[in-house]
Amino acid sequence: MCESSLPGGLVNHVVRIGATVRRPASSSTRFVADLLKLLEASGWPGAPRYRGIDEKGREVLTYLDGHVAWQPRQPPDVYSDESLLRVTQLVREFHDLTAGTELAGSHEVVCHNDLAPKNTIYRPVSGVLSPVAFIDWDLAAPGARIHDVAHVCWQYLGLGPSIEDVSEAARRLxxxxxxxxxxxxxxxxxVILWWQDRCWRGIEAAADSGDLAMIRLREAGVVADVQQAYQWVFEHRAPMDRALR
Ligand SMILES: Nc1ncnc2c1ncn2[C@@H]1O[C@H](COP(=O)(O)OP(=O)(O)O)[C@@H](O)[C@H]1O
Ligand SMILES: [Mg+2]
Structure with missing residues (x-):
């Protein structure tokens, strides 16, 4: 069956073969496999299903049809309050499914750790493009609920210098x-600041040690963008902190 490259990934080379995708296996493959099996067993529809390792040693996952919001400009539905609400409900759902399980260990839940529009599948639901699933689970690990929630705030609100209305961002937070x-x-x-700091430092350190994917990210300006996003959140945190009280 023919193999086609999937766009939108900056780190892994992901291909589609029929109803499946193939991703390079990694040290996290076993954990992710167990997590995806747990989510499948509960019938939760928000993640691909794990289908094993192929003859080339790659992870086999089910292909999820829909729109992946990886490009900088997106249809308005992707930014709507309804969409944000649904993303957040999906996060709450899989957190609750993992809470108290062996996979979460001594932590609150299993976190995805890379929740973002670029890792979200959107589909038309009653004529409106809505988030239905998350992909790219390879950073998933035991963690605190607030970690994923903060990542959602950063990524889905686009917290950074491109925000024009801080009070609107605070309301959505x-x-x-x-x-x-x-x-x-x-x-x-x-925690949003902690993520942003950790993100650019992580890319920088990995790029310095020769990691090609991270060198590509740095060359694409990601380190500088995230540093600016950190600075923006740092300078505008007061109205956001107030909105959360
Ligand atoms: N299960 C899936 N169903 C549909 N498309 C997928 C799936 N997994 C990955 N993709 C596509 O492949 C691209 C890269 O995959 P991803 O897992 O996000 O890799 P990366 O780690 O490089 O970000 C995504 O942007 C998406 O377009
Ligand atoms: Mg991705």
Missing amino acids: RLIADTYELVDRRDLVS
Whole structure:
């Protein structure tokens, strides 16, 4: 069967073969396989299904039809409050499914750790493009609920210099925390800053040690973009902290 490259990944070379995708296996493959099996067993529709390792040693996952929001400009539905709400509900759902399981270990839940429009499948639901699933689970690990929630805030709100209306961003930040029913949200903005700091430093360190994918990211300006996003959140945190009170 023919193999076609899938666009939108900056790190892994992912191909489609019929109803499946193939991703390079990694040290996280076993954990991700167990996680995807747990989500499949519960019938949760928001993740691809794990189907084993192919003859070339790649992970086999089910191909999810739909729109992946990886390009900088997206249809308005992707940015709507409804879309944000649904993304957040999906996150709450898979967190709750992993809470108290062996996979979460001594942590609250299993976090995805890379929740972003570029890792989200959108499909028309009643004529409106809506988020239905997350892909790219290879960074998933035991963690705290607030970690994924903060990543959602950063990535789906696009927190950074391109934000024109801070109070609108603060309102939407609150919408995410409320929809998730995040109990302790005092540190939410600090955790967003922690992610941004960790992200650019991680890319920089890996690029310095010769990791080709990270060198490509740095050359594409990602380190500088994330540093600016950090600076923006740092400077505008007061209205966001207030909205969360
Ligand atoms: N299960 C899937 N169903 C549909 N498309 C997928 C699936 N997994 C990956 N893709 C496509 O492949 C691209 C890269 O995959 P991804 O897992 O995000 O790799 P990367 O780690 O490089 O970001 C995605 O942008 C998406 O277009
Ligand atoms: Mg991806």
